[in-house]
Amino acid sequence: QVQLVESGGGLVQAGGSLRLSCAASGRTISNYVMGWFRQAPGKEREFVAAINWSGGSTSYADSVKGRFTISRDNAKNTVNLQMNSLRPEDTAIYYCAAKYWLLFTSPSEVSYWGQGTQVAVSS
DSSP, X not given: OOEEEEEOOEEEETTOOEEEEEEEESSOOTTEEEEEXXXXXXXXXXXXXXXXXXXXXXXXOXXXXXXXXXXXXXXXXXXXXXXXXXXXXGOEEEEEEEEESSOOOSGGGOSEEOOOEEEEEEO
């Protein structure tokens, strides 16, 4: 079992930045693909970003490319999401996600979820 706990959410003005962190426990995440999804009110959960076990391969949703950066520190069992140039449409609950070895872009492919952290961007 892998437990994931997110932190770093909050309220920010449009154009601002936030850094989300996800701390993993229970197992080392060095062999896990890690990622982030988000869910806005009334909408389905959607893929944001993912990073492979080594950090050498990343993928992003088109809506966040060039603004968000995912990174990981396997020694600390953490994954981060740096979010710059935030927009009101980025407002959502952000969830940390993990799956052993295999890449994912769909919520149905994820094995472990965090509880989520709220991000609100005001215009």
